[in-house]
Amino acid sequence: MSMSAPRPSEYDYIIIGAGSAGCVLANRLSEDPGVEVLLLEAGGRDWNPWIHVPVGYFKTMHNPATDWCYLTEPDPGIANRQLQWPRGKVLGGSSSLNGLLYIRGQKQDYDDWAGDGNTGWDYASVLPYFKKSECQSRGADDYHGVDGPLHVSDLRLRREIAERFIDAAKAIGIPGNSDVNGQDQEGVGYFQQTAFKGFRCSTAKAFLRPARKRRNLTVMTRAQCKQLLLDGKHVHGVVFEHQKQEKTARARREVILSSGAIGSPQILQCSGIGEPEHLKSVGVECRHTLPGVGENLQDHLQVRLVFKTSCSTLNDEVRHPLKQFMVGTQYVLTRTGPLTLAASQVYVFTQSREGLDRPDIQFHMQPLSADKPAEGVHPFSAFTSSVCQLRPHSRGRVRITSANPLDYPAIHPNYLSAEEDQRVVVDAIKVARRIAEAKPLEEVITEEYVPGEKFQTDEELLDAARQYSQTIYHPTSTCKMGSDSDPMAVVDARLRVHGLSGLRVVDASIMPSIVSGNTNAPTIMIAEKAADMIKEDHGGPS
Numbered sequence: 001m002s003m004s005a006p007r008p009s010e011y012d013y014i015i016i017g018a019g020s021a022g023c024v025l026a027n028r029l030s031e032d033p034g035v036e037v038l039l040l041e042a043g044g045r046d047w048n049p050w051i052h053v054p055v056g057y058f059k060t061m062h063n064p065a066t067d068w069c070y071l072t073e074p075d076p077g078i079a080n081r082q083l084q085w086p087r088g089k090v091l092g093g094s095s096s097l098n099g100l101l102y103i104r105g106q107k108q109d110y111d112d113w114a115g116d117g118n119t120g121w122d123y124a125s126v127l128p129y130f131k132k133s134e135c136q137s138r139g140a141d142d143y144h145g146v147d148g149p150l151h152v153s154d155l156r157l158r159r160e161i162a163e164r165f166i167d168a169a170k171a172i173g174i175p176g177n178s179d180v181n182g183q184d185q186e187g188v189g190y191f192q193q194t195a196f197k198g199f200r201c202s203t204a205k206a207f208l209r210p211a212r213k214r215r216n217l218t219v220m221t222r223a224q225c226k227q228l229l230l231d232g233k234h235v236h237g238v239v240f241e242h243q244k245q246e247k248t249a250r251a252r253r254e255v256i257l258s259s260g261a262i263g264s265p266q267i268l269q270c271s272g273i274g275e276p277e278h279l280k281s282v283g284v285e286c287r288h289t290l291p292g293v294g295e296n297l298q299d300h301l302q303v304r305l306v307f308k309t310s311c312s313t314l315n316d317e318v319r320h321p322l323k324q325f326m327v328g329t330q331y332v333l334t335r336t337g338p339l340t341l342a343a344s345q346v347y348v349f350t351q352s353r354e355g356l357d358r359p360d361i362q363f364h365m366q367p368l369s370a371d372k373p374a375e376g377v378h379p380f381s382a383f384t385s386s387v388c389q390l391r392p393h394s395r396g397r398v399r400i401t402s403a404n405p406l407d408y409p410a411i412h413p414n415y416l417s418a419e420e421d422q423r424v425v426v427d428a429i430k431v432a433r434r435i436a437e438a439k440p441l442e443e444v445i446t447e448e449y450v451p452g453e454k455f456q457t458d459e460e461l462l463d464a465a466r467q468y469s470q471t472i473y474h475p476t477s478t479c480k481m482g483s484d485s486d487p488m489a490v491v492d493a494r495l496r497v498h499g500l501s502g503l504r505v506v507d508a509s510i511m512p513s514i515v516s517g518n519t520n521a522p523t524i525m526i527a528e529k530a531a532d533m534i535k536e537d538h539g540g541p542s
Contacts (some may be wrong), residue, residue: 002374015038017507019258019507022507023091025282025527029535033216035216041091042224044065053198066090067086068089070111076417077417082439091219101520103517129529135150149206150203155340161312161444162346165365176510180347185358224242227239254501254534257505258505260475262475265478265479272288275289276289292486292487292488297476300392301469303468313369313382327339336536345367352428360390360516362517391514394417396411398411429464477513480511
């Protein structure tokens with residue numbers, strides 16, 4: 001990208017948000033040298049070295065230099081607690097902060113999307129886009145690709161407690177599964193991660209970095225979007241703040257919102273697009289009625305069980321300064337060891353009760369334990385068995401609280417508000433305890449530290465879930481995809497905002513329902529598919 005001459009204030013495409021989806025779009029749309037693409041990112045460059053060390057999320061989450069540091073409203077479903085919701089405020093977005101875990105979800109997730117009228121989003125239609133992104137270290141097959149820029153690799157860390165956890169899951173009847181993104185999701189095995197040779201592979205590194213040399217792509221960091229420009233029912237540009245100046249950029253073809261499940265509905269509402277009475281209550285003139293903006297919020301809520309153990313865990317390896325030095329030296333010299341740790345080592349996808357046709361709960365097993373990552377690990381040997389409901393029924397919302405686009409919106413997750421979710425979370429804790437009671441773990445576990453054995457009845461287990469649960473950082477669905485007959489749909493199956501021209505939403509907010517697993521890989525897929533649709537709609541090659 002040449003820096004010698006000022007860029008025009010008019011572009012073919014303006015992408016708002018350089019996160020998991022925005023970086024993909026910037027790459028794919030700028031492949032056509034005949035178009036001008038502007039990518040706006042409210043955060044800064046991904047220069048913090050901890051971004052690129054896999055375990056660096058301990059340093060970048062809850063850090064205002066890289067994280068929006070959102071906080072939910074007090075939630076009755078979790079004992080009126082407020083939860084921190086990290087979201088990436090940096091090139092790469094949350095793919096620069098997340099736990100690196102590569103999970104696509106279940107085939108039925110996408111078939112359900114298509115079954116609700118979203119043509120082209122069935123599993124057979126989206127699988128090619130997963131493969132297009134991927135550079136799979138294990139090689140190509142019917143489910144995986146090797147020609148994409150996103151490196152997906154096996155973990156570089158193995159520990160005895162993880163092997164025992166896998167054996168314990170098998171002991172209670174959960175099958176082994178070496179490829180959770182292949183033929184079937186059910187089972188237990190080691191996660192794969194978005195990493196290459198011991199370094200994080202964010203979308204900024206995989207997609208944006210190789211595209212930045214193109215003269216037709218302009219990337220602006222520290223560029224805070226304030227509102228969209230509307231001419232009647234046509235969106236033709238964006239107002240943003242950059243270097244303490246208010247600036248305007250116009251789009252010849254489209255503005256594309258890729259600001260995530262919190263940022264995208266916030267920008268729409270600040271621009272007068274949303275539910276009229278809500279907008280009026282905060283002093284925003286309604287320019288276009290779309291009652292679903294900010295509604296339908298979904299997230300995976302995890303209950304983190306911690307077990308003390310006589311078996312050595314990473315708590316023993318990293319809590320002393322000398323051992324930390326040794327771990328750091330190992331990483332620098334070999335790119336192996338604890339600093340290559342993804343957010344979890346072992347997954348389990350299984351049913352919370354008999355009779356279900358597919359897994360409805362997921363485990364993330366970590367060979368360490370901590371109250372909060374920033375506070376360091378516990379001063380004793382322990383591991384974490386975290387379990388979440390894959391397809392929650394509870395629905396929340398994101399709503400702006402003022403006309404000022406710099407004010408954070410109110411986030412209401414409404415966790416455990418649905419009775420079905422309350423039942424599943426109780427059954428999930430029981431499954432976690434069954435795994436812990438199986439011989440491979442039972443013989444090394446000395447105590448259930450959290451929540452503790454005092455919680456036994458269903459009512460007590462539900463109370464424990466309300467007290468000890470945390471987000472697993474997967475907010476989605478606040479700009480729901482659906483047909484124009486769905487009053488809560490915000491975008492159509494081609495991700496165009498209903499009733500407006502020149503505007504699409506491309507990020508995790510368009511998911512009609514949350515996928516059954518971690519959300520980063522599906523978000524990248526959404527952007528890959530959207531880029532092809534955008535090219536097709538404007539007469540270009542896909």
